[in-house]
Amino acid sequence: MLSCINNYNHPKLNFGAIKTPKKTVVDIAHNVAEAGEIQVSAHGSLDEDAINSSLVVIKWLKKLGKKVSFCYNPEDTKGLFINFWEKLKLKKAGNKPSDLTFSLDYNAKERIPNGHNDVILGQKPEKRIGLDHHDILPSTIESDMFIDSKAHSTCGMVYRLLKEGMGVKLSQRDLQHLYCGVLSDYNKSKLIAIDTSSKVPSVIKRPLLDEHPLSKEVLEKIEGALSQRRKDKVHKHLNVLSKLNKEDKSFRKDIYSQINISQNGKLAYLVIAPDDAKWAKMGMDNPKTSTILGDLRTRVLANDPNDPYLSDVQKEKLKDVKGAIAFYRVAPNSEVYQMSITTKDDYASQLIGHIKKNIDPDLAAGGHPDRAGGRVFSLDPKKINGFVSSFIQAAETLG
Numbered sequence: 001m002l003s004c005i006n007n008y009n010h011p012k013l014n015f016g017a018i019k020t021p022k023k024t025v026v027d028i029a030h031n032v033a034e035a036g037e038i039q040v041s042a043h044g045s046l047d048e049d050a051i052n053s054s055l056v057v058i059k060w061l062k063k064l065g066k067k068v069s070f071c072y073n074p075e076d077t078k079g080l081f082i083n084f085w086e087k088l089k090l091k092k093a094g095n096k097p098s099d100l101t102f103s104l105d106y107n108a109k110e111r112i113p114n115g116h117n118d119v120i121l122g123q124k125p126e127k128r129i130g131l132d133h134h135d136i137l138p139s140t141i142e143s144d145m146f147i148d149s150k151a152h153s154t155c156g157m158v159y160r161l162l163k164e165g166m167g168v169k170l171s172q173r174d175l176q177h178l179y180c181g182v183l184s185d186y187n188k189s190k191l192i193a194i195d196t197s198s199k200v201p202s203v204i205k206r207p208l209l210d211e212h213p214l215s216k217e218v219l220e221k222i223e224g225a226l227s228q229r230r231k232d233k234v235h236k237h238l239n240v241l242s243k244l245n246k247e248d249k250s251f252r253k254d255i256y257s258q259i260n261i262s263q264n265g266k267l268a269y270l271v272i273a274p275d276d277a278k279w280a281k282m283g284m285d286n287p288k289t290s291t292i293l294g295d296l297r298t299r300v301l302a303n304d305p306n307d308p309y310l311s312d313v314q315k316e317k318l319k320d321v322k323g324a325i326a327f328y329r330v331a332p333n334s335e336v337y338q339m340s341i342t343t344k345d346d347y348a349s350q351l352i353g354h355i356k357k358n359i360d361p362d363l364a365a366g367g368h369p370d371r372a373g374g375r376v377f378s379l380d381p382k383k384i385n386g387f388v389s390s391f392i393q394a395a396e397t398l399g
Contacts, residue, residue, distance in 0.1 A: 017151040017160065017214040019115055024146045025165035029192075031129050031144070032064065033043040035100035039091045041071040041120055041130075043106035044113040045285055045330060045338070048184035052177040053131070053154040056155050057086070057102060060162060064388065066281045069098065070118040079287035081180045081237050083333045084204040091116065097123040103130035105154040107147055108139045110364030110375060114334060129156040135349070137366040138356075149368075152189050155181030161347065163221075176230045179222050183238055184213065188294065188342075188371060189322040191215065194235060199236040240291040250290050251278055265320040267351075267395035268300045274337055275331040284328045285338065297342040299325035317373045322347045323395070326386050329379070337384050338375040339365070339391070354394040363390065 010199045032038070040058050043076035045325045054070065061068045069091035077088075079285035091098070093115035101123045106112075112120050120128075121141070128143035133151040151157050155178040161166040170178070183203065191209040195202045203223075209216050223231060244252065261268050270293070272279045282289050299307055303318045310318070323343035332334040341348050355363050365374025 016154045017218045020161045020165040037067040037098040039069050041099040041103045043111040044077040052181035053104045053158045055177050056174050074151045101128045107132045108137045119256045153182045153185035160381045166312045175226045180234045201239040261317050262395045266322045268321050268324045272328040284344040300324040335379045340373050343370050351394045355390045359390045
């Protein structure tokens with residue numbers, strides 16, 4: 001069943017973004033060839049890696065003459081790198097599953113897009129294929145997906161599969177989508193940064209990228225085949241913080257005063273109440289607010305003495321911090337309350353593991369050792385308080 005490269009423990013596969021194994025290429029090609037109708041699925045609360053990998057796979061499947069639908073929530077695409085003419089046929093909730101499910105950028109049940117549990121879980125396990133780079137969890141869906149837990153982006157895995165594994169000719173538009181997804185997730189993993197010091201944003205390749213030569217190779221292959229004009233467009237799109245308006249900047253500044261720190265100084269946390277008016281006005285979880293919160297977590301962990309957003313008192317309290325977590329409601333029409341965490345080393349995995357073992361075995365959370373997400377499917381104050389408290393309690397216990 002599940003084809004997984006857990007290359008954290010594999011000495012020969014310690015650098016991520018491996019070439020797609022031949023068997024995986026053959027199996028995916030065979031499954032696609034046999035299916036007439038295919039439903040593509042990326043995780044709920046779409047991000048650049050999820051939507052861009054999906055767009056390229058959808059286009060490829062359509063070129064093969066397949067009937068393709070997409071399991072997603074249209075409101076999740078706002079602000080992402082997608083053009084109005086890129087038509088996505090919505091797979092409606094309650095419909096029967098298609099002949100085949102092609103999932104991208106997730107493997108756990110709690111990350112299924114809202115309203116699509118039936119069409120995803122109603123599919124036969126052997127008819128669930130796809131690509132993902134997140135850790136396997138107890139809630140991982142039984143499937144024939146290929147999971148490379150050390151790859152730093154699903155878009156990179158799509159490039160490996162289609163271009164290198166199957167010899168598919170990728171258009172400039174395809175490469176631009178993959179480039180956007182790769183840069184977005186590489187930025188989250190601190191492999192690259194978007195340089196905003198000049199008029200035209202550019203990419204800074206951080207030293208950490210050299211420690212992951214296969215991930216670096218994928219990035220350089222894609223950017224080497226892409227025109228500078230298209231690269232510049234992606235850089236500009238991802239330069240979110242430079243495009244904030246007055247209200248955005250006010251929200252960004254205000255949330256720093258709301259940062260709390262566990263008593264032992266190990267976990268910094270921001271709790272945005274589900275009925276917070278400013279959060280609602282910002283549109284709740286979207287590419288802009290996600291970038292703002294991600295930048296906050298990064299700044300907290302870096303604790304730069306010259307950081308203008310952190311007070312001197314905060315900088316002193318954050319000197320031993322190992323993780324930064326934000327809690328927030330996903331959308332006005334959704335009863336999902338979410339957390340996003342960024343940590344040093346594998347502290348995120350340690351916290352989640354401790355909670356599942358000692359506090360809440362049903363915790364819906366996971367992702368990467370140092371970067372993860374989780375959620376509760378309720379706005380009940382008791383459940384939200386329990387959700388938030390579990391991470392604070394785990395941080396105090398683990399030390």
